[in-house]
Every structure is written in C-alpha cells, then in structure tokens.
Amino acid sequence: MEKIKVIIVDDHELFRLGLRTALKNHHPDLCVAGEAQSGAQLFALLETITADIVLLDISLPDISGIEIARRIKTKYPKVKILVISEDSSAATIKEMIGMGVEAFISKQNGGVEVFTEAICAILQGMNYFGKDISEIIYNMYISIKKTTEKTVEFTEQEKTIIELCFSGLPAKLIADRLRISPHTVNWHKANIFRKLGINNTPEMIQYALKTGIVKINHRTI
Numbered sequence: 001m002e003k004i005k006v007i008i009v010d011d012h013e014l015f016r017l018g019l020r021t022a023l024k025n026h027h028p029d030l031c032v033a034g035e036a037q038s039g040a041q042l043f044a045l046l047e048t049i050t051a052d053i054v055l056l057d058i059s060l061p062d063i064s065g066i067e068i069a070r071r072i073k074t075k076y077p078k079v080k081i082l083v084i085s086e087d088s089s090a091a092t093i094k095e096m097i098g099m100g101v102e103a104f105i106s107k108q109n110g111g112v113e114v115f116t117e118a119i120c121a122i123l124q125g126m127n128y129f130g131k132d133i134s135e136i137i138y139n140m141y142i143s144i145k146k147t148t149e150k151t152v153e154f155t156e157q158e159k160t161i162i163e164l165c166f167s168g169l170p171a172k173l174i175a176d177r178l179r180i181s182p183h184t185v186n187w188h189k190a191n192i193f194r195k196l197g198i199n200n201t202p203e204m205i206q207y208a209l210k211t212g213i214v215k216i217n218h219r220t221i
Helices: 013-026 039-046 065-075 090-099 112-123 131-141 156-166 171-178 182-196 201-211
Strands: 004-009 030-036 053-056 080-085 103-106
Touching: 004 013, 004 039, 013 030, 013 112, 030 039, 039 065, 053 065, 065 080, 065 090, 080 112, 090 103, 090 131, 090 201, 103 112, 103 131, 156 171, 156 182, 156 201, 171 182, 182 201
Parallel strands: 004 030, 004 053, 053 080, 080 103
Antiparallel strands: none
C-alpha cells in the first residue's frame, strides 16, 4: 500500500525534526516527502511532489500562513492542511476555518498525543481542532449578530448541507454525497444565507455552532 505523503513546513529545524520523529514512531503509514522552511520553498516542493497533507506553521519569514493556506486550497484543493502554530488568535482561527483547513492545533498544547489524534482525524476525512482551539472557537462564536438570534426553520436537506459545510466539504463533494448537482447545493446555501441574513459560509458555521446544529468536539469536529 502506498504511503501517505506529508510535507512539513516550519522555519525551525528542531521542530521539524520532532515532527519527523513523531510521524516515524506513531504513523508508519505516512512518510515525509519533503520539508520547507518558507512559503516559497513549500510551493517549489508542491510543483514536484504530489503531497497528501501539509503540516503548516503559519509564522514563516516570507509568506503569511493564511496566504499559504489560501493558495494551497485554490491551486491544490486535494491537499489537506494541519496547522500547527503559536498564533491561535480568534481572527486567525476564523480565517482558517473559513478557507477550509482540516485541522488546527497550537504549539503550546500540541504534544505527541494531540498531534497523533489530529493526523488520525484527517486520515478519516474529519476535521480536528485542539481543545484550546475549540474553546476559542466557542467563545468567538457565542457573540453572534442579532439576525442569528431568531429561530430559523431549515429543511432537512438544508440542515445536512450546513453539517457537511462545517465538516469542510466543498460543494462538489457535498453534491456527490447527496446525489444532487453542485448548482443545487449552492442554491440551498443561498436560501440558508437568505434566511439568516448573512452572505458567507463562516457566518453560517457560526450560527450552526451557536444553535447546536453542529456540536463542538475537541477531538473531531
């Protein structure tokens, strides 16, 4: 069976060494296909390597981690991103969730066990946010605009689409799973946005967290 290829992106050599060791000891089905200490090096690697997962530190010397994640999701949509960073601000987390990163853990609370859980969640097609990150998400999303305070009725199809969007699935994969067209998925999302008085997916996720349509679980959300 072909191993899953990982690229480690961090400007600290010792930290990259620690990640390599963790992968070797806990994930024999993964291999480190490349390493980069800057955004430029990462994108040069992605031109030559078909990677499955990028382990990304978002504090790099040349390109912001947010911009790196945005470019990966645009140019290499099949590549999954596990953010491992010291920057766990609410603004950064919100942006990362909005662009569809699969996992986010902080270096301060990113021991081997957490790292292993995050990798396992990604390999199973789920999202993962460390416990401290989940708490930030909760505190960030309990302050929702008044338009989301009202009771809104959704069809079962709309509820399912909200849940799948929260899981990080793009419209095409949602369409495949529900056996409808991507156009129909976007039509349902437009109806959801209209009902809530919003105009983007992150705000829809905020509402879903606030009202319990989706549940926060620090292991696999």
